[in-house]
Amino acid sequence: MAPRVLVSDKLSPTAVQIFKDRGVEVDYLPDVGKDKEKLAEIIGQYDGLAIRSATKVTEKLIAAATNLKVVGRAGIGVDNVDIPAASRRGIIVMNTPFGNSITTAEHAVALMFALARQIPEANSSTHAGKWEKNRFMGVEITGKTLGVIGCGNIGSIVAARGVGLKMHVVAFDPFLSEDRASELGVEKVELDALFARADFITLHTPLTDKTRNIINADAIARMKDGVRIINCARGGLIVEADLIAALQSGKVAGAGIDVFEVEPATENALFGMDNVVTTPHLGASTTEAQENVALQIAEQMSDYLIKGAVSNAINMPSITAEEAPRLKPFVKLAEVLGAFVGQVTEDPIKEVEILFDGSTAAMNTRALISAALAGLIRPQVADVNMVSAPIMVKERGIIVAEVKRDKSGVFDGYIKLTVKTEKQTRSIAGTCFSDHKPRFIQIKGINLDAEVGQHMLYTTNADAPGIIGLLGTVCGENSVNIANFALGRDRPGGDAIALLYLDAPFPEDVLAKVRAHPAIESAKPLQFDVNGN
Numbered sequence: 001m002a003p004r005v006l007v008s009d010k011l012s013p014t015a016v017q018i019f020k021d022r023g024v025e026v027d028y029l030p031d032v033g034k035d036k037e038k039l040a041e042i043i044g045q046y047d048g049l050a051i052r053s054a055t056k057v058t059e060k061l062i063a064a065a066t067n068l069k070v071v072g073r074a075g076i077g078v079d080n081v082d083i084p085a086a087s088r089r090g091i092i093v094m095n096t097p098f099g100n101s102i103t104t105a106e107h108a109v110a111l112m113f114a115l116a117r118q119i120p121e122a123n124s125s126t127h128a129g130k131w132e133k134n135r136f137m138g139v140e141i142t143g144k145t146l147g148v149i150g151c152g153n154i155g156s157i158v159a160a161r162g163v164g165l166k167m168h169v170v171a172f173d174p175f176l177s178e179d180r181a182s183e184l185g186v187e188k189v190e191l192d193a194l195f196a197r198a199d200f201i202t203l204h205t206p207l208t209d210k211t212r213n214i215i216n217a218d219a220i221a222r223m224k225d226g227v228r229i230i231n232c233a234r235g236g237l238i239v240e241a242d243l244i245a246a247l248q249s250g251k252v253a254g255a256g257i258d259v260f261e262v263e264p265a266t267e268n269a270l271f272g273m274d275n276v277v278t279t280p281h282l283g284a285s286t287t288e289a290q291e292n293v294a295l296q297i298a299e300q301m302s303d304y305l306i307k308g309a310v311s312n313a314i315n316m317p318s319i320t321a322e323e324a325p326r327l328k329p330f331v332k333l334a335e336v337l338g339a340f341v342g343q344v345t346e347d348p349i350k351e352v353e354i355l356f357d358g359s360t361a362a363m364n365t366r367a368l369i370s371a372a373l374a375g376l377i378r379p380q381v382a383d384v385n386m387v388s389a390p391i392m393v394k395e396r397g398i399i400v401a402e403v404k405r406d407k408s409g410v411f412d413g414y415i416k417l418t419v420k421t422e423k424q425t426r427s428i429a430g431t432c433f434s435d436h437k438p439r440f441i442q443i444k445g446i447n448l449d450a451e452v453g454q455h456m457l458y459t460t461n462a463d464a465p466g467i468i469g470l471l472g473t474v475c476g477e478n479s480v481n482i483a484n485f486a487l488g489r490d491r492p493g494g495d496a497i498a499l500l501y502l503d504a505p506f507p508e509d510v511l512a513k514v515r516a517h518p519a520i521e522s523a524k525p526l527q528f529d530v531n532g533n
């Protein structure tokens with residue numbers, strides 16, 4: 001059945017066309033994002049949800065979205081999506097990180113000019129036939145200091161434009177390297193220095209718990225008198241009441257505000273103030289940007305829903321459309337390795353080490369780790385997937401380590417999972433042959449070669465004659481058909497293991513008979529999802 005996507009905010013028709021061309025069913029309901037109840041009522045029918053900033057993807061909506069696999073944000077900011085809630089439910093959240101950055105940077109520059117020359121007020125006055133030539137006295141941009149807070153994609157474009165306008169640009173961004181700063185021709189400074197020196201301050205950080213209220217009364221007090229502030233990022237970055245007070249006192253000479261604490265902003269104390277230029281969250285609203293983001297999000301969501309390719313996901317490692325088919329058998333391998341350990345381990349896991357040997361070390365190991373973790377905790381959390389597994393493992397305080405190394409044995413490459421609990425350390429290794437089927441090649445340090453089946457029985461025993469006969473006889477007498485039988489031991493007379501690949505789940509009563517035999521140390525039926533995605 002074709003996957004179904006709902007577009008719940010206004011998107012260019014390009015998106016709808018791409019979904020259709022790619023074989024995705026699409027409903028375009030651009031106003032439903034603003035109607036929480038209606039959206040919650042219908043969301044259960046959809047595999048994908050394409051949004052902009054109006055739709056709020058809350059925990060409550062996610063709870064109603066029983067089939068949802070992907071939320072696609074046609075734009076950058078994902079502060080309207082409850083990402084932890086989506087991740088816990090295994091829903092991928094993706095955005096289009098570059099599609100509207102130039103457009104938004106240009107809007108910030110436009111607001112800077114509008115403030116410097118009071119263009120909106122002068123425009124209204126002139127239209128009103130007043131010719132108030134003496135009322136409007138501007139300031140020059142050239143030679144002024146521009147303070148950029150958040151120098152990522154958009155901030156660095158604004159910075160470059162500032163340099164082009166012959167401004168002195170200072171930037172505060174904890175993740176901005178000195179090299180990148182000098183490449184951009186900007187001076188990297190601390191926030192206090194930026195406040196002390198900037199004539200214009202422009203905000204370009206995401207809205208997070210760290211950046212919320214970054215411009216408050218205290219911050220404003222540390223700014224230059226007559227500073228002008230531009231916000232084309234997110235409303236919550238500025239405490240609006242503090243900004244209004246500073247505008248009234250004249251400490252802040254002007255503000256260019258595209259985004260508001262509460263949106264849609266139809267009432268706001270900033271409205272009507274002389275030295276304030278406002279736009280209704282238009283940062284990304286150009287034909288070019290809207291084409292870019294619509295096209296990108298529709299392609300990304302279709303690629304995921306149809307081919308399993310992941311790009312620009314916030315909560316999942318990327319998997320390109322080209323690598324998805326190559327990676328798939330190894331994703332399955334990682335998952336069954338995790339599933340083996342998850343099923344045989346009864347006490348709480350403290351640490352997981354995932355070793356990538358040879359060819360597997362060159363693969364997309366982040367995706368493989370997510371798959372291994374999903375397999376590992378699935379016995380406890382049934383509906384976990386590669387998106388939710390890392391967050392769940394973290395919530396359980398399990399430490400995850402990755403090791404990569406060159407080819408070390410006879411296999412081109414293999415994956416080994418080692419899990420530590422309070423009581424013991426367990427390990428299992430596996431690989432995929434050219435048939436793309438996962439195989440276990442080592443358990444507890446004991447080599448073997450076991451094809452992985454949906455139903456298996458894992459036994460441990462002291463190496464002694466007669467175990468194959470014993471297991472074969474018990475199974476035969478009880479009509480349990482064995483499809484495959486793999487054995488291994490560490491040394492003659494030492495520890496031995498057996499893995500039986502069965503046609504059906506191992507019956508409980510027969511299991512009791514196997515366990516009752518004195519030669520058998522342990523016997524555990526296992527299930528593996530070898531066919532599913």
Ligand SMILES: NC(=O)C1=CN([C@@H]2O[C@H](COP(=O)(O)OP(=O)(O)OC[C@H]3O[C@@H](n4cnc5c(N)ncnc54)[C@H](O)[C@@H]3O)[C@@H](O)[C@H]2O)C=CC1
Pocket residue numbers: 075076077078097100101104149150151152153154155172173174175176204205206207210211232233234258259281282283284285
């Ligand atoms: N008005 C509009 O229509 C639009 C608004 N936006 C907003 O702009 C924001 C920035 O977008 P991009 O530049 O593409 O994101 P980005 O992720 O490329 O850059 C954000 C930068 O902020 C920095 N940062 C994070 N925390 C910080 C802190 N506490 N102090 C200083 N810097 C910090 C990061 O290191 C990063 O370099 C988006 O998150 C979105 O909210 C984006 C597009 C359109």
Ligand SMILES: O=C(O)C(=O)COP(=O)(O)O
Pocket residue numbers: 052053054074075076077078100281282283284285
């Ligand atoms: O991309 C972003 O972060 C934006 O804020 C753009 O918002 P919009 O898609 O215009 O509602």
